[in-house]
Amino acid sequence: MSRAAEGSNRRMLRARDTMDRDYARPLDVPALARVAHVSPAHFARTFRATFGETPHRYLQRRRVERAMYLLRESDRSVTDIAFEVGFGSPGTFSRTFRGIVGSSPRAYRKEAVAAAVPTCFTMAWTRPG
Amino acid sequence: MFNAITQSQIYVLDQDEALDFYVGKLGLEVVADVPLGFMRWLTVGVPGHPERQILLERPGAPAMSEETAEQVRELVTKGVMGGWLIFTTDDCRGTYKTLLDKGVEFTEEPTERPYGIDCGLRDPFGNRIRFTQPKA
Numbered sequence: 001m002s003r004a005a006e007g008s009n010r011r012m013l014r015a016r017d018t019m020d021r022d023y024a025r026p027l028d029v030p031a032l033a034r035v036a037h038v039s040p041a042h043f044a045r046t047f048r049a050t051f052g053e054t055p056h057r058y059l060q061r062r063r064v065e066r067a068m069y070l071l072r073e074s075d076r077s078v079t080d081i082a083f084e085v086g087f088g089s090p091g092t093f094s095r096t097f098r099g100i101v102g103s104s105p106r107a108y109r110k111e112a113v114a115a116a117v118p119t120c121f122t123m124a125w126t127r128p129g
Numbered sequence: 130m131f132n133a134i135t136q137s138q139i140y141v142l143d144q145d146e147a148l149d150f151y152v153g154k155l156g157l158e159v160v161a162d163v164p165l166g167f168m169r170w171l172t173v174g175v176p177g178h179p180e181r182q183i184l185l186e187r188p189g190a191p192a193m194s195e196e197t198a199e200q201v202r203e204l205v206t207k208g209v210m211g212g213w214l215i216f217t218t219d220d221c222r223g224t225y226k227t228l229l230d231k232g233v234e235f236t237e238e239p240t241e242r243p244y245g246i247d248c249g250l251r252d253p254f255g256n257r258i259r260f261t262q263p264k265a
Contacts, residue, residue, distance in 0.1 A: 005203070006142065006202055006203070006206045007206075009203060009206035009207050009255070010206045010254070010255055012207075013206065013207060013208045013251070013255055014234070016208075017208075017234075017236045017251065020236060020237075021235075021236055021237060021238075050207060051207070120213075120237075120249055120257060120259060
């Protein structure tokens with residue numbers, strides 16, 4: 001591992017932090033590549049090599065994790081939550097949620113329990129695989 | 130049995146750069162900066178609290194092989210080394226503004242939590258740091 005690779009890791013982490021923070025915005029590969037100061041093609045390839053998944057998949061799982069949090073901790077409607085975490089439509093949200101979590105948002109809400117630990121840990125450890 | 134935590138450790142990739150950040154930007158104080166020959170023993174703490182020190186350790190030989198040090202540096206820069214710190218403050222939003230103006234890289238803006246207001250940032254190497262204004 002060279003200094004250049006360390007710098008590359010750090011820039012990929014900065015872009016990933018942007019997804020963690022601004023997940024509700026319409027983030028795409030060109031926008032994230034700008035955060036990392038690399039070309040879009042280089043960004044998509046390097047992000048995957050660094051973290052083992054595509055930026056798109058990471059963002060989907062972050063949005064679903066945030067939706068799971070809101071389903072657990074609030075009584076807002078599923079539709080509200082879909083838009084709140086950055087999905088363009090309730091249908092896409094429900095399909096993506098079910099694909100990742102294995103149950104529907106409503107079923108998840110019925111079974112979920114709230115956790116009282118620092119939020120960064122909840123975010124890191126409950127992001128569904 | 131135990132009655133305090135006195136020392137903890139976090140990996141940094143460059144100790145001078147770490148000083149610029151932890152002291153120059155975050156406002157911690159140097160508690161010890163001792164050239165031991167085999168390593169630079171560099172600790173910082175919250176001003177007025179030298180009883181709780183954080184060792185800013187550079188991974189490298191002879192404590193570990195250069196190959197292992199490279200793995201540690203890789204984990205730090207990917208943000209998964211596990212080194213992290215949580216500070217408390219009397220004014221989360223004010224401190225956030227001060228540090229933002231100094232160019233600190235925040236991962237999360239001040240947010241209301243059940244336990245108070247807190248926010249998150251990264252050090253220059255990838256370690257996670259948070260600070261909390263506990264609920265009065």
